[in-house]
Amino acid sequence: MSATEAIFGKRFRLKGVNLRTIASCFVCVGAGCFGPSGRGASPPPLESDDLIAVWHFDDEGPGSTSLDSSDGLPMVLEGDASLGPPGSGFSGQTGDRALDLGTTGSTHQRNRGIVDSGTPGGPGFLKSVNAAVARDEWSVALWQRWHPGGVRNSSTLWFRSPSAGHGDRGWQAHLPWGNETLYFDTSGCCGSPETRLSGPIKARDSDFDWTQWHHFALIKNGSAKQIWIDGERFLSQSSGAAPLLADWTALVVGQSPTEPQYAFHGRVDDLALFGVALDADQIRSLARGQSPLSLAKPLESRPPNIMPIQPQPGARSLDLETPVEFRVTTQPPNELARDRLRVWVNGSDQTANAVITGPSQAFTVRMSYPWESNQRYTVTVEAADESRRAESVAWSFDTIEHQNIALNARAYMMRFDDALPPTSNGNDGKVNTHAESTPRAVGSYWETDLEGMYAISEVRVIVPRAFRSRMAHATVRLYDAEHESVYSEHLRGS
Numbered sequence: 001m002s003a004t005e006a007i008f009g010k011r012f013r014l015k016g017v018n019l020r021t022i023a024s025c026f027v028c029v030g031a032g033c034f035g036p037s038g039r040g041a042s043p044p045p046l047e048s049d050d051l052i053a054v055w056h057f058d059d060e061g062p063g064s065t066s067l068d069s070s071d072g073l074p075m076v077l078e079g080d081a082s083l084g085p086p087g088s089g090f091s092g093q094t095g096d097r098a099l100d101l102g103t104t105g106s107t108h109q110r111n112r113g114i115v116d117s118g119t120p121g122g123p124g125f126l127k128s129v130n131a132a133v134a135r136d137e138w139s140v141a142l143w144q145r146w147h148p149g150g151v152r153n154s155s156t157l158w159f160r161s162p163s164a165g166h167g168d169r170g171w172q173a174h175l176p177w178g179n180e181t182l183y184f185d186t187s188g189c190c191g192s193p194e195t196r197l198s199g200p201i202k203a204r205d206s207d208f209d210w211t212q213w214h215h216f217a218l219i220k221n222g223s224a225k226q227i228w229i230d231g232e233r234f235l236s237q238s239s240g241a242a243p244l245l246a247d248w249t250a251l252v253v254g255q256s257p258t259e260p261q262y263a264f265h266g267r268v269d270d271l272a273l274f275g276v277a278l279d280a281d282q283i284r285s286l287a288r289g290q291s292p293l294s295l296a297k298p299l300e301s302r303p304p305n306i307m308p309i310q311p312q313p314g315a316r317s318l319d320l321e322t323p324v325e326f327r328v329t330t331q332p333p334n335e336l337a338r339d340r341l342r343v344w345v346n347g348s349d350q351t352a353n354a355v356i357t358g359p360s361q362a363f364t365v366r367m368s369y370p371w372e373s374n375q376r377y378t379v380t381v382e383a384a385d386e387s388r389r390a391e392s393v394a395w396s397f398d399t400i401e402h403q404n405i406a407l408n409a410r411a412y413m414m415r416f417d418d419a420l421p422p423t424s425n426g427n428d429g430k431v432n433t434h435a436e437s438t439p440r441a442v443g444s445y446w447e448t449d450l451e452g453m454y455a456i457s458e459v460r461v462i463v464p465r466a467f468r469s470r471m472a473h474a475t476v477r478l479y480d481a482e483h484e485s486v487y488s489e490h491l492r493g494s
Contacts, residue, residue, distance in 0.1 A: 105263025
């Protein structure tokens with residue numbers, strides 16, 4: 001019987017845990033003890049869907065990617081970001097690796113891991129993330145160590161939220177900033193308690209060594225927020241935090257997505273995302289070295305995972321020769337039921353045209369389809385395993401030949417009682433030029449005459465960062481030939 005079996009009664013994936021220390025903790029008395037028979041016994045497992053993703057950074061995927069250990073979701077590694085050699089993870093054990101973000105991340109060097117709508121499986125991941133975020137509960141746990149050379153202004157992790165402003169700051173962590181203060185921002189920045197929880201590390205430990213491995217947990221539960229370090233609560237607020245904004249569009253690890261000079265120079269390991277607020281026992285178990293996978297029900301209880309490959313969800317102006325391709329996986333010992341796979345295109349059953357290749361636990365499906373120009377399409381897939389656990393996924397795209405019909409059309413500043421000269425650079429197709437309103441009177445508006453009738457699929461209003469606050473009460477309207485309003489949308493001013 002191994003030491004882990006003797007203590008726990010079952011095997012866990014323990015990385016970097018001193019078993020002698022754990023055994024002694026089981027016979028002590030106090031809040032830090034979590035033995036099988038004490039008040040800190042293993043917490044009940046989370047539902048498998050509450051564990052959104054776990055990157056142990058041990059498993060390489062195709063290209064420069066690292067695979068999530070629950071569903072195989074790739075995180076794309078850019079720049080000098082890479083998986084370190086065996087033994088580089090927080091445990092130091094053979095086979096344990098970490099995400100190494102190097103020391104060169106800067107304005108001109110993007111060293112980061114990223115999952116967004118343009119990476120494989122990204123749209124489905126973001127859908128799951130935003131469904132959880134809408135409940136205003138979220139937890140992030142990770143191990144981190146800085147490379148020698150001192151801490152600097154940096155961001156370890158960032159979820160982008162377009163409506164949050166402040167660099168799309170949906171969820172962000174400076175661990176730490178260059179002044180050794182930790183900042184945990186949600187739904188914007190930088191006011192406390194609405195968006196920011198922060199504090200200097202010296203309040204906890206004047207000799208804190210950033211070049212050693214430390215475990216961090218960032219928790220939000222409604223209006224409450226917490227920062228935990230190495231299994232101890234460091235900072236907390238019981239109320240006042242603004243709700244999370246369920247429009248996250250990307251996960252970026254190691255660098256600010258909008259200000260890349262704020263780059264983390266170090267390693268990250270066992271990054272875990274949870275759609276619930278972890279409690280103290282769960283956080284402490286992670287800080288002792290347990291795998292995040294151990295907090296949830298077994299992965300084999302999940303239904304199959306369906307990951308679109310092409311066309312990419314949300315793709316526009318699709319090449320008509322593009323095939324439909326997707327991947328279906330399940331956790332061992334489950335096996336996929338090939339005869340229960342179904343594929344529809346715009347409601348038409350195309351299952352007979354699908355070609356399945358690969359083993360029974362991870363197969364790829366590919367088929368051709370006669371796409372037509374200037375159409376919108378939705379592909380729907382249903383899959384099940386031999387135990388009839390089923391999943392379905394739908395994604396949409398189009399073959400429309402999009403064009404900017406406002407390009408080079410003059411924009412006029414209109415008021416109720418006068419007008420300004422027309423601007424020449426408001427619609428020049430360049431995001432770094434703009435037309436600025438000089439009088440900011442209520443009732444002023446820019447008008448662009450498209451000089452024709454069009455079927456409009458999208459309207460973009462691009463506002464320079466310095467002027468976004470002026471858009472807080474702005475509205476975009478479309479008019480027909482009789483100048484009757486046919487569409488309006490209130491902007492958030494971010």
